[in-house]
Amino acid sequence: MDHKAVQQKWQKAWEDEKIFEVKESKTKNKFYVLEMYPYPSGSGLHMGHAKNYTLGDASARFKRMQGYNVLYPMGYDSFGLPAENAAIKDNTHPRAYTEKSIANFIRQQKELGLSYDWSRTLASHRPDYYRWDQWIFLELYKKGLAYKKTAIVNWCSTCQTVLANEQVVNGACWRHEDTPIDNKELNQWFIKITAYADQLLSGLEKLDWPEDIKQMQKNWIGKSNGVDIHFALEGIDTLLPAYTTRCDTIYSVTFLCIAPEHPLAIELSKGTSHEAEVRQAIEQSRKQSLIERTTETGQDKIGAFTGKYAINPVNGERLPIYVANFVLMYGTGIVMADAHDQRDFEFARKYNIPLKFVISDDGSPINPEKASCAFLSDGVLFDSGDWTGMHNRQALPEMAEWIEKNGWGKQTVNYKLRDWLISRQRYWGCPIPMVYCDSCGIVSVPEKELPVLLPEDVTFGSGNPLATNRNFVETSCPSCKKPARRETDTMDTFMDSSWYFLRYCDPHNDKKPFAKAKVDYWLPIDHYIGGKEHATGHLIYSRFITKFLKDLGMHSIDEPAKRLFNQGMLHKDGVVMSKSKGHYVLPEEVSEKYGIDTARFYLFFVAGPEKDMEWSDQGIEGAFRFMKKFTEFLPETFTSKTDPKEESVRNKTIRDVTSYYESSTFNKALIELASFTDFLRNKGSFSKKSAETLILLMSPITPHISEELWEKIGKKPFCSLAKWPTFDETKIKPELEAEDDFAEKVRQDMLTLNTLIKFKPKSHTLIISAAWKYDFYKKLKEELAKTRDMKTLITSCMVKGHESEIAPLVAAVLKDPSRLPDFILSQATEKKALNTLLPKLEKEFDSHITITFAEQSQDKKAANAMPGKVAIVAHE
RNA sequence: GCGGGGGUGGCAGAGUGGUCAAAUGCGCAAGGUUGAGGGCCUUGUUCCUUAGUGGAUGCGCGAGUUCGAACCUCGUCCCCCGCACCA
Numbered sequence: 001m002d003h004k005a006v007q008q009k010w011q012k013a014w015e016d017e018k019i020f021e022v023k024e025s026k027t028k029n030k031f032y033v034l035e036m037y038p039y040p041s042g043s044g045l046h047m048g049h050a051k052n053y054t055l056g057d058a059s060a061r062f063k064r065m066q067g068y069n070v071l072y073p074m075g076y077d078s079f080g081l082p083a084e085n086a087a088i089k090d091n092t093h094p095r096a097y098t099e100k101s102i103a104n105f106i107r108q109q110k111e112l113g114l115s116y117d118w119s120r121t122l123a124s125h126r127p128d129y130y131r132w133d134q135w136i137f138l139e140l141y142k143k144g145l146a147y148k149k150t151a152i153v154n155w156c157s158t159c160q161t162v163l164a165n166e167q168v169v170n171g172a173c174w175r176h177e178d179t180p181i182d183n184k185e186l187n188q189w190f191i192k193i194t195a196y197a198d199q200l201l202s203g204l205e206k207l208d209w210p211e212d213i214k215q216m217q218k219n220w221i222g223k224s225n226g227v228d229i230h231f232a233l234e235g236i237d238t239l240l241p242a243y244t245t246r247c248d249t250i251y252s253v254t255f256l257c258i259a260p261e262h263p264l265a266i267e268l269s270k271g272t273s274h275e276a277e278v279r280q281a282i283e284q285s286r287k288q289s290l291i292e293r294t295t296e297t298g299q300d301k302i303g304a305f306t307g308k309y310a311i312n313p314v315n316g317e318r319l320p321i322y323v324a325n326f327v328l329m330y331g332t333g334i335v336m337a338d339a340h341d342q343r344d345f346e347f348a349r350k351y352n353i354p355l356k357f358v359i360s361d362d363g364s365p366i367n368p369e370k371a372s373c374a375f376l377s378d379g380v381l382f383d384s385g386d387w388t389g390m391h392n393r394q395a396l397p398e399m400a401e402w403i404e405k406n407g408w409g410k411q412t413v414n415y416k417l418r419d420w421l422i423s424r425q426r427y428w429g430c431p432i433p434m435v436y437c438d439s440c441g442i443v444s445v446p447e448k449e450l451p452v453l454l455p456e457d458v459t460f461g462s463g464n465p466l467a468t469n470r471n472f473v474e475t476s477c478p479s480c481k482k483p484a485r486r487e488t489d490t491m492d493t494f495m496d497s498s499w500y501f502l503r504y505c506d507p508h509n510d511k512k513p514f515a516k517a518k519v520d521y522w523l524p525i526d527h528y529i530g531g532k533e534h535a536t537g538h539l540i541y542s543r544f545i546t547k548f549l550k551d552l553g554m555h556s557i558d559e560p561a562k563r564l565f566n567q568g569m570l571h572k573d574g575v576v577m578s579k580s581k582g583h584y585v586l587p588e589e590v591s592e593k594y595g596i597d598t599a600r601f602y603l604f605f606v607a608g609p610e611k612d613m614e615w616s617d618q619g620i621e622g623a624f625r626f627m628k629k630f631t632e633f634l635p636e637t638f639t640s641k642t643d644p645k646e647e648s649v650r651n652k653t654i655r656d657v658t659s660y661y662e663s664s665t666f667n668k669a670l671i672e673l674a675s676f677t678d679f680l681r682n683k684g685s686f687s688k689k690s691a692e693t694l695i696l697l698m699s700p701i702t703p704h705i706s707e708e709l710w711e712k713i714g715k716k717p718f719c720s721l722a723k724w725p726t727f728d729e730t731k732i733k734p735e736l737e738a739e740d741d742f743a744e745k746v747r748q749d750m751l752t753l754n755t756l757i758k759f760k761p762k763s764h765t766l767i768i769s770a771a772w773k774y775d776f777y778k779k780l781k782e783e784l785a786k787t788r789d790m791k792t793l794i795t796s797c798m799v800k801g802h803e804s805e806i807a808p809l810v811a812a813v814l815k816d817p818s819r820l821p822d823f824i825l826s827q828a829t830e831k832k833a834l835n836t837l838l839p840k841l842e843k844e845f846d847s848h849i850t851i852t853f854a855e856q857s858q859d860k861k862a863a864n865a866m867p868g869k870v871a872i873v874a875h876e
Numbered sequence: 877g878c879g880g881g882g883g884u885g886g887c888a889g890a891g892u893g894g895u896c897a898a899a900u901g902c903g904c905a906a907g908g909u910u911g912a913g914g915g916c917c918u919u920g921u922u923c924c925u926u927a928g929u930g931g932a933u934g935c936g937c938g939a940g941u942u943c944g945a946a947c948c949u950c951g952u953c954c955c956c957c958g959c960a961c962c963a
Contacts (some may be wrong), residue, residue, distance in 0.1 A: 212880045212958070219879070219959050226963080244963060257963090301961090326961045335963045343961050416962060535958080605901075607889060614888075622901050625916090668890075671900050 001631045001708065003595025010707045011110060019718055020064075020072065020115045024521045028069035032522050033060040034561075036530030036538070037075040037500055040101040040123075042086055045108045046584035047615060048570035048577035051603045054701075055567050055664075056529045057114045058604065061700035062661045063526075064115070065724040071522050072115060073504040075122040076102050079130070080493045081159055081175070084428035088460050094428040095456070098125055112587060113596055113703050115720065120507045124496035129503065130430040131451030132513040133495055136545065138433060138444050139552060145192040148442060152261060153421055155184040160463075161425040162188060164492060165418050166220075166537040183286070188423040189432060189489065193544045197221055197415040200543055209564040213535045220536040222416025227400050228332060229409035231256060231310035233268075234318065240264075240310055243331030243414060247403055248396040250314050251384040252338035252358040255348065257303070257324035259333040260285045265306070265323045272307030278323050280304065285325030301326060301347045313408035315385070320353065331414050339366075345374035358384045359392050420541065422492040427458055427465035429490030437477035437484040446478050452486070464488050497538050498545035501525055501560055519555040528561035531569075539564070565664060568611040570603070577615065585615050594620060597702035598627045604666035604701055626674055630698065631705055633681055634712060638688040647731045649679055650690050654727035657697050666701065673697055688713060693725050 014020065024030075035056040038049070060072035078098045087094040102123055109116070122129050140146035154163045156173035167174045168181050193200075201221045204214050226245035233240055242256060258265050260282040269278035281304035303324035310319045319336075326343050327335050337344035339355040348355050357366040363380030381387050387395050403409045423432070431452045433445035445452055459468040466472060466488040477484035499513070505522045506514035530538075539561075546560040569576045572583040590599045602623035607613045642650075653676040660669035676694055680686050691713055699706035699719050710719035 210880095215880055216958055222959090222962070224962075242963085246963070326963090328962060330962045337963085341961095341963065343963080346961095414962080416959095532957080611889085616888080616902070618902055619888080626901090667900085671890085674900075 001595075001705065003597070003704075004592070006708045007111070007113065007591070007596055007704045010704045011113060013707075013717065014115070014720065015110070015118075017718070018119070019721055021117045021119050022069055022071055024518060025069045028067065030071065030522055031060075031063040031068035031527075032071045032525045033063065033527045034073070034501055034504075034525045034529065036528070036534065037077050037497065038105070039080055039082065040076045040078055040098060040105045041082065041579075042097060042101045042104075043579045044101075044104050045112075045587060046577055046579055047572075047587055047590065047599070047603075048584070050112055050587045050599065051570045051609075052529065052567050053109060053112060053114050054600045054603060055565075055609050055666075056527070057112070057703075058600075058661075058666060058700040059527050059529075059664065060115055061703060061720060062724070064720070065696065065699070065722060067723065071504065072117060073120040073122075073507075074106075074109065074114070074116040074118070075120075075500055075504065076105065076124065077493060077497050077500075078102060078123040078125040079429045079490075079496055081161070081426055081428065083125075084426060084460075087428075093456065095125070098123075098428075108587065111591065111596065113600070115703070120504050122500065122503055122507050124430075124493070124500065125428070125454075127451045127453055128508075128510065129500075130454075130496065132499075132503070133430045133491060134433040134445070134450050134452060135447065135513060136499065136549070137491065137495070138447060138450075140191055140548065141434075141444055143548075143552075145195060145548065146189060147192065148187060148189050150185060150187045151190075151421075152183050152185050153188055155182040155186075157182060159426070162186060162421060162423060164421045164494070164537075166420075166494075166540070186423075188421055189434075189487075190419040190421050191495075193420045193541070194415060194417055196544050196547055197223070197417050198413075199547055200417075200540060203543065203547075203559055207559060207564070208562055210532075210566055213532065213539065213564060213566065216535040217540060220417060220540065222414075224414050226331075226412055226414060227403055227409045228412045229336060229403060230313060230407075231319065231334075231336070232313065234309040234311055240321075240334050241332045241409070242334040242336045243412060244336055246340065246396070247399050247409075248381065248384075248387075248392040249338050249340045249358060250312070250336070250399065250403070251381075251387075252340060252356045253312055253317075253319060253336040254339075254356050255319050255337050255353050256310050256321045257327045257335050257337050257344070257347070258306070258321060259327040259329045260323055260325055261329045262333040264334075268306040268308045268321060269304075269323075274305050274307035277304040278306055281323050281325070301343070301350050303347060303351060305351070313406075314403070322347070322351065322353075330416065331412075339368060339371065340375055342374045342376065345371075356383070358382060363389060420492075420494075420544075422495055423489040424492055425464045425489055427454075427460065427490065429493060430454070430496060431466070432487040432489055432491055434487040435475055435477060435484045436487070437480060437482060439482060440477050440479045440484075443477055443479050443484070449478070454490075466490065494538055494541050498541040499549065501528075501542070502546070502549070502555070513549075513554070516553075516555050519557065523555065523557040524559055525561040525563075527563050527565060529565045529567055532566045565610065567609055568607070568613060571612060571614045574614070576612075590620065594624045595627070595704070597705045598624050600701055601627060601670065605670045606667065608665055608667050610664075626677070627702070627705070629681060630677055630694075630702070631709070633677055633694070634691060634709060635685055637685075638691065639685045640687075642687040642689060644731070644733065646683065646686055646690055648733045649676065650693050651727040651729070651731045654693060654697065654725045655729070655732065658724070658727070661700065669697075670701065695719060696722055696725050 033056050035053055056072065060070050064070040064072075076098075078101075083094045083098050083101075087097040090097065106118075106121075124130060124133070137146055154165065154168050155161075156163055156176060156179055158176045158179045159173060162184070163173060163181070169177065171180055173179045173181060201218065201223055204217055207214065224245050226243055227247045228241040228243050229247065229250065230239040230241055232238075240256065240258075244250075258268070265282060266275075266278065269275040281302055285302050301324065303322045306321045306323060308321045310321055311317070312319055322337075324337075324347055326347065327333065335344075337347065337353075339345055339348075339357045340359060345355065347353070355368040355371070357368055357371065357375055358381055359375055359379045360366050360382065361377070361379045363382050365382050366375060378391070378393050381390050381392050381395055384390075384395075387399060400411050404411050431454055433450060433452045435443045435445060437443050455466070455469045455472040457469055458465040458472075462468075466486075473486050473488060475484055475486050476482065502514050502519050502523065505518040509515060542560050546557060549555060550557060571577060572585060575581065575583050577584045587596065587599060590596070598620065602620045603613075605623055606616075606619060653672055656672050657669045660666065660672065673694065676697075680690055680694065691709075692715070695706050695709045695713070696719060699710075699722075703720055706719050707717065710722070711717060715722070
């Protein structure tokens, strides 16, 4: 078969006939398959990408054939820094660079035979898409969920822009692991994702997502229950709230700590003799890079006394207030400190602050002077007023109630999740539709003026590129019409990707982002394929925006993706395939040599799709050998009758392969299909039905060859749209298959047995058989009964779940010597059980015989060579 | 430290209480075919023993449960991946 010609023929036919284009249907059930839309890099696709897309394609094709109305679109995450940098480097415009890259991507993807509905393709850098980014931003702004504030933010000096928390990895930029994040104080746009923290957390439970991803999101959201305890500032009428999850240790508090970033840190010390020290401590901890501050290596405690005291509301004790570097601006930015926390303990030791314990294993006091470390475990409270003697975990919720009731504090829930910083000081992104007016302040661009177009003409190199285009910057205030300035920052591209899957449902709508009915029909995504690296980024943002748009009444969907699938990475030379690092295989090359279907087959065959796998040139040779068999499996003519065995294998193959496809375990499906192919080829002549079945079952993986063969057997195109074969369970007869000659063997075994048994017609015979050979066991018993009195038969079938029956049986035999068997009939499979039994039995009588049936032997040749197929071993 | 996932034959990778010396593919070996040692087909591929049967060892390591464990329980070692001074 000429792979190249076949591929081109069918790819063209699919495209000409637009067979993968879909629309909403009242009668068909929908199925939405999606791969995370790619960033269209200029270097194009390698085999690793191909693996990802064919994974979605196989699912889409499978579901389509099962009769679902399958939405399977593709688009491009085409804004972003890499395009800007690449364009600067090649001295071209990011738009030209991006459009070219997209065209190249599409060409390559079509060559993979992917069954996308190309009529829905979108790209986030195009105004017809990003105008709705701006629209969503304005909706967020209207609802108070988009706001501008000055804050200490993450700055990457290589990217020359700020980053969201989600884009900081180990204290460094997600794109530059060697560029530590700088802390800068800037005025930036934030999205209030924290307003949805609780929903984002509880929504996880319903999702059919990998456990580790759910866990990562849980940790990222980081919900904790605690109490804000109000400590009065001594001498001043101010309350300092300190967040704690351990209010059971309130009696052990000996000082308070405040984060260096906290506005009060400096304020408190002002005018005291400690001001200089405090300033120095703040300065020092600021100098510590985020890496030092959050990793084990740089956990030196730095701090200073502010000169002020607070009052413990519970017992009126005076507590010195310290600035401490280990306290983060989380919760209230103030913590109460005691001997039941290792960090507090270390800090106290360093600055000679007294400590107090209130929990010990048995409630007996601990001398703080002698303690060498904090007491972190749970135990019994002491020196804790009325709570003394109680177990701390039991006391904790009650104490929280008690504190709140007395007005000393308030029970609070805290999250680690922070608001999403979306401002970027770069050009190639969606403009933030805001205007700064000297008289009106921050004014939003009216909806009818959207989109705020990204200007073509900017100068790169010094600061924010958009600021270099005066025509863009200089505008008039939408409110008072006086001269005003446009926002020159662009949006984080994660904003673009947080709703693109909704736009696919209605990609050409120019009145609104999408029609509600269409989204309600297609969503949620039934099978979302993408990498783990998006666990705490895109996958949280998109859930958030989906929920927000639902609250706006835009659609009725709770969660964007019902099932998430993390594909494994394709490796080359032991490392993840990557063009920039030079470890890659190109789909074109493989396609040229073996045909793309071979590559698709190989990618699915080696391992489960969720596993990382190594590309192997020998491996693809093996796949090619199979593909050759497959392309040549059709006989000259088909048999008119189907024989039961063939039907059995065919139905079983449909059943198993369908269930493997259903669970995306393609590797096992392909093993079944390979063995079905071998079965048919060995058989030589078979029915047309079997041929059809094989072609159809293969077609999600090898669509081009399947189409070709489908045509060859006289079927109308397209097999891609043909009905998925169904199976009839009643036609599946295992005994006809692998064990098809089993019955015959058993019969012969019986004859041999009969002769054997005739020698001692009055002795007992013990039969042990296993449940999965129940039919065999029954037959054996019947046969023996013909030659022997039933009383002389002692039998047992180890039914599953009743395996231990064999023990009482043996016990019964041993108890009654008259029932001692002189034959033990068994099968090879029970030899392990027998091995444990034989020694027991051997003690009781002189000899016995074990008979093993040869059909259990793996070696068919040996079995056939054996007359009677029974082997006898006599034990002395 | 916390959380999640793993350790199976020369390699990749199935198998999660008995049809298991362990699917399938690669590799390796032998035989067949063909003017080659390339392609294809067949068989074999832990060790000992056999004409065939059989036995021993064996799924990271150690113990346990069971008539029976790659699979269950406990302990232990190692690897990967997240989070990490979050009070």
